[in-house]
Amino acid sequence: MPEHDPLEAGDHVVLIDGSAYIFRAYHALPPLTRSSDKLPVGAVAGFCNMLWKLVRAQGFSPAPTHLAVVFDKSEQTFRKDIYPLYKAQRPDLPEDLRPQFPLIREATRAFDLACVEQSGFEADDLMATYAELAKAKGALVTIISSDKDLMQLVDARVRMYDPMKDKAIGTEEVFEKFGVAPEKVVDVQSLAGDSVDNVPGVPGIGIKTAAQLLAEYGDLDTLLARASEIKQTKRRENLIEFADQARLSRELVTLKRDVALDVPLDDIAVVEPAGGKLIAFLKAMEFTTLTRRVAEAYGIDAAAIDPDPGLKAGGAETALVAAGIDPESHAAAAADNDMAIPGAAPALTPQALTPQALSAARVAQGAATPVDRSTYETVTTLARLNQWIARAVEIGVVAVDTETTGLDPMQADLVGFSLATAPGEACYVPLAHKGGDEGLFSEGLLPGQIPPAEAIAALKPLLEHKGVLKIGQNLKYDWLILKRQGIEVAPYDDTMLLSYVLDAGASPHGMDPLSVRWLGHTPIKYEEVAGKGKSAVTFDRVAIDKASAYAAEDADVTLRLWRVLKPRLVAEGKTTVYEQLERPLVTVLARMEARGIMIDRQLLSRLSGEFAQGMGRLEAEISEMAGESFNPGSPKQLGDILFGKMQIPGGRKTPTGAWSTGADVLEELAEQGHALPRRILDWRQLQKLKSTYTDALPSYVNPETGRVHTSFALAATTTGRLSSSEPNLQNIPVRTEEGRKIRKAFIAAPGHKLISADYSQIELRLLAEIADTPSLRQAFQDGLDIHAMTASEMFGVPIAGMPSEVRRRAKAINFGIIYGISAFGLANQLSIPREEAGAYIKRYFERFPGIRAYMDETRAFAREHGYVETxxxxxxxxxxxxxxxxxxxxxxxxxxxxxxLQGSAADIIRRAMARMDAALARAGLAARMLLQVHDELIFEVPDDEIGATVPVVREVMELAPLPALSLKVPLKVDARAADNWDEAH
Structure with a gap:
């Protein structure tokens, strides 16, 4: 550091709380990424703008002579040594903010401002020490922060300035906040504690009560010594019982004013920024507007200055900070190899590191670090479990997996859980494994297991800890299992969803195939420990040693996959998709599944009888058409009848030599005019409805809730559409009378109605938007009948008085175009000659050329890249x-x-679902979202709240694309309330 004149009386020391500035900058601006490499830089941009305003138009009197931006260097401080749970519940940093901290330090240096941080101490301690030293020399001190912990420093020579409220903080403002003078703030905080920093304090005493007690007894020590005199029983007992806790809290909240500073006070003297260095930094960050302002202020030609080579896109240091690695510390560690991980790939070198290269390096590291099951531990005591939990809190990341007795999270029992805190560092905690004697199972629990209630009580604070990121694979299942134990897991990441965002349609997302692909490791298969077929047992009957190897490996592999997949989000620019469209849906869908929906069993029973009678009638017709009786459910018998006995042309055989009688074959034959295949299709439809729904639905009713709880799959389709199973509610036909009858069986609870809210023609609207078709877009904007408008455009028929047949043809073309219908398909659908259908399609593209261009462009892009984007x-x-x-x-x-189109529609309804519960809660409504079926959401709503609920639901759904996207074509949602699903739809 250059030498400066020593601080003198009358000088003005300004200390900026760097963390406060960072978070203010982060939350003040929408997410921003550098266009060249998608590096998150929103907080950096806000920080630079705030710092520029400060140094150019300070508004301080007197002007600062000394100025420093002070940061926290690390979480491990002397306070954590005193109390390991200090700040333990601080939320994990947002994923897009973490890599910006080192860049913000670089920004501070680019402004030629002192960037101060010191291991073992918080920024508050450093500012307190600077303030004490400055006061001793007669200087004035201004601390720029809104942090209440710093208010203990305020006196005649030390003031604060809250930039959020543009408000000066002196002794009067401190008294207004705490009810005491600044010198008593520590005592108030010692009693009241601080939930944000996890300072325990004394239970039952808040700031107001603490101030009253101190006004009466003078100070903390006197109060604790005379606590037995207090009349209020509970207050007296708490002060006596938790006296040591109050003294501990005083150690935690008292700022150190005598830190041996690495950067002396004289070295933070203000110097005029070197404009060239600042412009080089700003150009590397690609902050065009601020670059221009700085260049104009300093009279510098910005074009003549190159971006900082180490920070520009592709630069080594930028890549390091994108990974959350400080370039200086990384270089030093790489030199002496102190950062090397045993068994890991070699340390990453700055020369080769970009976000993309970092991702590749993580992939290589994942494959190079073998899985060693011998390192796993079976945890059998509460004390040891607490040590694992403390380790997870210390690291801040833990993979978790549950083992249960079944696949239904609403009914399965918890058998045990596994944790992983680092690759190869994993354990299994058995809770409910049962024994056996000579092949006969015992209902008694095996010894060496922690009582479930005790283990859950210990686990709950970890899994709900805002400062520890929980990692899961298909976490929705585990979330529901743990929710039934009274635990709400948060915050979290899901490796299945990370893979889905990155590789939807390209590869499977289950843990086993992901492990083989990214780690080169084949995990233990479930049937290897639980058996299969008749010899299969539930997991509570698996021997604990086998269960431990299997379960701990699951957690270990999940953590390793997270380390490989998470960096790809930034490298491939998919962080926003994951954060906004995937991760929020885990809890949204889990809560929907837990709510379930009621069904009318009696109605289903009657329908089952009706369908059986209908099948009987069809079987008689089928036998008559075939000239003999046969089983219409037998593909072999059907093939022999159609292509053998009846000699219908067009048959084809499967690789096994049997005739193919799939739905596509029968549909094609039916479209050619053959009656028997049509009857078979009708029979199959009734048979499917009967077996899948009317007969099966009652078996899905949960005996505890009396409701059906479907399971939604987030990562099952290429386009982002959800699917459901057990039971599948996505495939109930809505265009047939029978399908609508089944929907009648889904009913609201007494005193409630079901609301069905459905996007109207959303894919056609998106087609008009994406294909930029003015006439279609205008029709939607004007609220016209889109099918009538299309018919009018194509056939020259006035909309008024249009024949229904003409509109039906236009409707078939509108929807057919979305799904790439052919002239052959349209001809069959409309029962017209293929030439006429081809002419219709040709005319459609002539009238709406933007649609043809959209299809051609999309096809060409997909051929070149192998994917499309919503x-x-x-x-x-x-x-x-x-x-x-x-x-x-x-x-x-x-x-x-x-x-x-379908993917964009799926994204829109996901955005709506992610916001819905909060919107309903803000409106004070008790409505509950129960189901999602393609473009439709189903809610259960109290009778007296229907009128208030519908507008809220409609607004959330119609405005779902905002603020990410403002559509030119308006979205429209139809919403109705009724006693059952069919009537509401």
């Missing part, structure tokens, strides 16, 4: 789009064209 950045992969087989290639092309 309006919100979701990537849908179609690796077979370049297949040599023409039919496979054509199928993938049609799917890719549709994916941009």
């Amino acid at each position: 309006l919100f950045g979701r990537r849908c992969h179609y690796p077979d789009i370049a297949a040599k087989n023409p039919s496979i290639r054509a199928f993938n092309e049609r799917a890719a064209i549709n994916a941009r």
Whole structure:
């Protein structure tokens, strides 16, 4: 550091709380990434703008002679040595903020301001020490922060300034806040504690009560010594019982004013910024506007200055800070190899590191670090479990997995859980394993297991700890299991969803295939420990040693996968998709599943009888058409009748030599005019409705809740659409009378109604938006009948008095175009000649040329890149789009064209779902979101809240694209309330 004149009486020392500035900058601006490499820089931009305003138009009197931006260097301070749980519940840093901290330090240096931090101490301690030294020399001190902990420093020569409220803080403001003078603030905080920093204090005593007690007894020590005199029983007992806790709290909240500073006070003297260095930094960050302002202020030609080479896109230091690694400390550690992880890949070198290279290096490290099951531990005592929990809190990241007796999270029992805190550092905690004697199972628990209630009580603070990130694979299941134990897991990441965001359609997202792909490791299969077929047992019957190896490995592999996949989000620019469209849905869907929906069992029983009678009638017709009786459910018998006895042309055989009688074959034959295949399809439809719904739905009723709890799958489709299972509620047909009857069986609870809120023609609206078709877009804006408008455009028929048949044809074309319908398909659908259907499609593209251009552009992009993207950045992969087989290639092309529309629609309803519960809560409404079926949401609402609920639901859904995207074509939501799902739809 250059030498400066020593501080003198009358000088003005300004100390900026760097952390406060960072968080203010982060929350003041929307997410921002550097365009060249998608590095998050929103907080850096806000910080630089705030710092520029400060140094150019300070408004301080007198002007600062000394100025420093003071940061926290690390979380491990002397306070943690005193009390390990200090600040233990601080939330984890947002993923896009973490890499910006080192860049903000670089920004401070670029402004030629002192950037101060010191191991073992918090920024508050450093500011307190600077303030004490400055006061001793007769200087004035201004601390720029809103942190209440710093108010203990305020006196005649030390003041604070809250930049959030543009408010000066002196002794009067401190008294207004705490009810005491600044010198008593520590005593108040010692009694009241601080939930934000996890300072315990004394239970039952808040700031107001603490101030009253200190006004009466003078100070903390006197109060504690005379606590037995206090009349209020509970207050007296708490002060006596928790006296040591109050004294501990005083140690935690008292700022150190005598730190041996690494950067002396004289070295933070103000110097004029070197404009060139600042411009080089700003250009590297690609902050165009601020670069221009700085250049104008200093009279510098910005074009003549190159971006800082170490910080520009692709620069080594930028890549390091993107990974959350300080460049200086990394270089030093790499030199002496202190940062090397045993068994890990070699340390990353700054020369080769970019966000993309970091991701690749993590992949290499994952594959290079073998899985060693011998290192896993079985935890059998509460004391040891608490040590694992403390380790997880210290690290701030833990993978968690549950083992249960079944696949239904609403009914399965918890058998045990596993934790992993680092690669190869994993354990299993058995809770409810049962024994056996000579092949006969015992209901008694095996010895060496922690009582479940005690283990859950110990686990709950960790899994709800805001400062510890929990990692899971298909975490929704574990979330529901743990929710039934009274635990709400947060915050969290899900490796299945990370993979889904990055590789939807390109590869599977289950843990086992992910492990093979990214770690080169094949995990233990479930049937290897639980058996299969008749010999299969539930997990509570698995021997604890086998269960430990299996379960601990699951947690270990999950953590390793997270380390590999999470960096890819930044490297591939998919952080926003994950944060806004995927991760929030874990808890949204889990809560929906837990709520369930009621069904009318009697109605289903009657329907089952009706369907059985209908099947009987169809079987009689089928036998008559075939000239003999046969089982219409037998593919072999059906194939022999159709292609053997009846000699219907067009049959094809499967690889096994049997006739193919799939739905596609029967549909094609029916479209050609063959009656028997049509009857078979009708029979199959009734058979499916009967077996899948009317017969099966009652078996899904949960005996405890009396409701059906479907399971939603987040990562099951390429486009982002949800699917459901056990039971599948997505495939109930809505265009047939029978399907609508089944929907009647889904009912509201007494005193409630079901509200169905459905996006109207959302994919057509998105087609008009994406394909930039003015006439279609205008029709939606004007609220016209889109099918009538299309018919009018194509056939020259006035909308008024239009024949229904003309509108029906336009409707078939509108929806058919989305799904890539062919002339053959349209001809069959409308029962018209293929030439006429082809002419309709040709005329459609002539009237709406933007749609043809959209389809051609999408097809070409998908062929080149192997994927398409939705309006919100979701990537849908179609690796077979370049297949040599023409039919496979054509199928993938049609799917890719549709994916941009269907995927964007799926993203929109996901955005709506993520916001819905909070919107309903803000409105004070008791409505509960129960189901999502494609473009529809179903709610259960008290009868007297229907009128208030519908507008809230409609607004959330229609405004869901904002603020990320402002659509030119308005979204429209139809919402109705009724006693059952069919009537509400």
